[in-house]
Amino acid sequence: xxxxxxxxxxxxxxxxxxxxxxxxxxxxxxxxxxxxxxxxxxxxxxxxxxxxxxxxxxxxxxxxxxxxxxxxxxxxxxxxxxxxxxxxxxxxxxxxxxxxxxxxxxxxxxxxxxxxxxxxxxxxxxxxxxxxxxxxxxxxxxxxxxxxxxxxxxxxxxxxxxxxxxxxxxxxxxxxxxxxxxxxxxxxxxxxxxxxxxxxxxxxxxxxxxxxxxxxxxxxxxxxxxxxxxxxxxxxxxxxxxxxxxxxxxxxxxxxxxxxxxxxxxxxxxxxxxxxxxxxxxxxxxxxxxxxxxxxxxxxxxxxxxxxxxxxxxxxxxxxxxxxxxxxxxxxxxxxxxxxxxxxxxxxxxxxxxxxxxxxxxxxxxxxxxxxxxxxxxxxxxxxxxxxxxxxxxxxxxxxxxxxxxxxxxxxxxxxxxxxxxxxxxxxxxxxxxxxxxxxxxxxx
Ligand SMILES: Nc1nc2c(ncn2[C@@H]2O[C@H](COP(=O)(O)OP(=O)(O)OP(=O)(O)O)[C@@H](O)[C@H]2O)c(=O)[nH]1
Ligand SMILES: [Mg+2]
Numbered sequence: 001x002x003x004x005x006x007x008x009x010x011x012x013x014x015x016x017x018x019x020x021x022x023x024x025x026x027x028x029x030x031x032x033x034x035x036x037x038x039x040x041x042x043x044x045x046x047x048x049x050x051x052x053x054x055x056x057x058x059x060x061x062x063x064x065x066x067x068x069x070x071x072x073x074x075x076x077x078x079x080x081x082x083x084x085x086x087x088x089x090x091x092x093x094x095x096x097x098x099x100x101x102x103x104x105x106x107x108x109x110x111x112x113x114x115x116x117x118x119x120x121x122x123x124x125x126x127x128x129x130x131x132x133x134x135x136x137x138x139x140x141x142x143x144x145x146x147x148x149x150x151x152x153x154x155x156x157x158x159x160x161x162x163x164x165x166x167x168x169x170x171x172x173x174x175x176x177x178x179x180x181x182x183x184x185x186x187x188x189x190x191x192x193x194x195x196x197x198x199x200x201x202x203x204x205x206x207x208x209x210x211x212x213x214x215x216x217x218x219x220x221x222x223x224x225x226x227x228x229x230x231x232x233x234x235x236x237x238x239x240x241x242x243x244x245x246x247x248x249x250x251x252x253x254x255x256x257x258x259x260x261x262x263x264x265x266x267x268x269x270x271x272x273x274x275x276x277x278x279x280x281x282x283x284x285x286x287x288x289x290x291x292x293x294x295x296x297x298x299x300x301x302x303x304x305x306x307x308x309x310x311x312x313x314x315x316x317x318x319x320x321x322x323x324x325x326x327x328x329x330x331x332x333x334x335x336x337x338x339x340x341x342x343x344x345x346x347x348x349x350x351x352x353x354x355x356x357x358x359x360x361x362x363x364x365x366x367x368x369x370x371x372x373x374x375x376x377x378x379x380x381x382x383x384x385x386x387x388x389x390x391x392x393x394x395x396x397x398x399x400x401x402x403x404x405x406x407x408x409x410x411x412x413x414x415x416x417x418x419x420x421x422x423x424x425x426x427x428x429x430x431x432x433x434x435x436x437x438x439x440x441x442x443x444x445x
Contacts, residue, residue, distance in 0.1 A: 001221075001273075002292050008037035012296040012354065016071035018285075027045040027059055030074060042224045047085060047262045053083050079289050084284035085258055091242060091267035095128075095211050101185045101210045105203055105238070106218035107230055108191035111272055113142065113248035115218050116151035116188040118272065118280035118305055124155065124185060131182040133173030134159040135166045136190040146188055153277050156180065164189065170206050181190070185210070195233040201380025203238055214241045216269065219256070221245040228263045236265050246272030249279070315338070326421060328385040329384040332377040335370055376404035377411050388414055 012033045019026065032050050038048045062073060073222045093102070102119065106113045113136070120130045132150050140162045150157035158173045170187060177185045187210065192199040205213060210308050215383035217240045219227040227245070234240055243264070245257055249269040261268060262300050270285040314337070377385065379402030391399070391414060393407075400407045 001042070001248045001257075002187060003287075005037055005041035005254060006292045007079070007295060008040070009034065009292060012037070013075050019071040020441050024060075027056070027074070031056055033190045034078065038258070041253045041258065044062050044225060044255070044259035044263060047259045050262070050269060051081055051085060054084075058324040070405065075293070077291055079134050082258075082289035082292060083285045085286055087260055087267050087283070088285055090282065090284045090286075091269055093242070093269060095123075095184065096213060099174065099183065099185060100213035100397070101174070103187045103189070103203075103207060103210065103212035103215045104214060104218055104244075105189055105240075106191055107195070107220070108193050110191060110218045110220045111244075112136075112191060112218045113145050113146040113149065114273060114275065114277075115244055115246060115270075115275050116186050116281065117153055117155070119186055119270075120150075120399045121153050121277045122280055123186075127160060129182045130155055130184040131173065131177040131184055131185045132157045133169065133177075135169045135186055136171065136189050137162055137164055137166050137169055138190050140403055142188075142190065143334065149277070156182075166202055167209055167332045170210050174210060181375040187212070191366065193231065197238075200234075205237065210242075214269075215239060216242050216244055217266070218244045218246060219260070221254070222247045222250050223270070223343050225259065231260055231264045231266065237265060240264075240266055242267050242269040243269045244268070244272065244280075245283075245319055249273045254292075289364065325423075328377050328380065328388055328417060329382070331417065331420075332374060332385070335377075372405055372409060373413055374402070375407055376400075377412055381404040402431050427439055 012030050016022070016026075016030055035048055035052050039045065043051075055074075058077050058081075061072055062077075094100070102117050106121075107110050109328065116132055120132055123130050124289045130147055132155055134143045134146040134157060136146075137160070143159045143162060147157050147159060158176045160169045160172060160333060166189065176294065188208070189203065189206065190199070215238060217231055217234050217326070220230055221227060224228075230410075231240075231243060233293075243260060243266050245260070245268055248254070248257065257268065257271070260266070270280050271283050273279045273281055313333060316333060317326070320326050320330055376399060379392070379399045380388075384395065384399075391410075396410045396414075400410050403410075
């Protein structure tokens with residue numbers, strides 16, 4: 001997401017950053033480039049106009065032309081303005097009361113059902129006991145979809161036979177939640193192709209029954225400016241409290257995300273970044289602005305690591321590393337943890353200054369490469385994993401055949417592993433974070 005916008009803005013920023021002096025003409029050129037970049041990213045033209053006007057006004061206000069590091073100052077102004085456009089502070093879900101209800105609404109196919117499951121996963125991780133309620137009663141498949149997702153993620157789903165009025169499902173859902181000792185209800189509703197009165201009426205009535213803590217509008221970011229219009233239409237009719245933008249993984253331009261807050265005044269709570277139940281990220285305006293400007297997003301990276309890494313395991317490996325006993329088994333375990341964090345390209349993008357190399361990194365270390373390394377290690381015997389020095393020519397051939405790779409691949413991995421071990425020993429005493437070994441492997445390529 002935001003790839004081309006990010007590349008273009010980074011170009012502008014890089015040109016400004018180094019300048020010891022900025023003339024008004026320089027500023028005009030930079031603002032023109034920023035304006036074009038935003039328009040190309042499908043940002044609403046009114047939003048763009050205001051954006052540029054505010055940056056210009058503030059730039060002239062701080063007397064850039066004589067100030068210290070004027071380039072840096074312009075970059076900061078652009079950054080601050082991006083943060084503002086994206087919504088300022090991170091908005092948190094209001095989950096108060098004995099049994100808060102999240103009501104998910106949106107057009108057909110926007111991602112409500114998928115998002116309901118994603119929210120359940122995320123909020124359970126935060127200590128909640130959610131119940132999913134299937135109030136999309138018009139299609140049997142809709143109920144089945146939620147039931148299946150619930151099975152997959154291990155969250156209970158309340159459903160009633162198809163044909164039961166949605167209001168009744170919602171009401172009985174609350175009751176079921178109380179009986180089953182849940183502390184949160186996530187209500188999935190039916191979508192329509194267009195914003196229509198019948199749907200709005202039903203949603204208004206459901207909201208009347210369940211008094212939601214949050215009415216979350218799910219919109220498909222890939223529809224660009226259409227998403228903004230849809231959000232305006234829903235908001236005009238219902239007390240929407242927040243937005244979830246789905247399919248951000250598929251929208252390289254990101255215009256919807258950059259326009260929708262200004263257009264509706266509603267905060268973006270989460271963005272959907274994939275079809276899987278873990279493809280949901282909290283929306284941090286400041287971090288995203290930094291990511292767009294190529295300043296990286298270290299906090300999100302750290303969080304991603306914290307969420308996925310098994311700490312006992314990391315601790316155990318760190319200890320073994322200290323003791324100089326780091327084995328291929330430990331390495332295998334680290335790879336597994338890295339894989340859980342998601343595509344490498346996405347991770348690399350979070351590293352400051354790495355935005356532009358993310359694509360290349362993804363190509364070089366695609367998931368295929370990880371799988372190959374894992375397959376090689378999996379084809380070794382436990383003894384071989386602990387004592388790789390016994391792996392001579394005939395064993396290498398067997399491992400290559402077993403893992404569907406070549407002896408050259410096996411050789412390379414073993415050589416890299418030896419180098420990595422040496423590196424770790426030489427670092428001796430210093431604690432290594434999980435993933436250090438992986439970096440070692442990359443460095444050895
Ligand atoms: N790539 C990607 N796909 C998504 C995301 N969110 C949802 N999808 C996909 O979008 C399609 C529609 O998602 P649903 O959750 O069924 O949408 P819905 O709003 O419940 O649709 P209706 O119940 O028909 O109104 C599915 O194929 C999802 O896998 C996302 O963040 N990224
Ligand atoms: Mg659905």
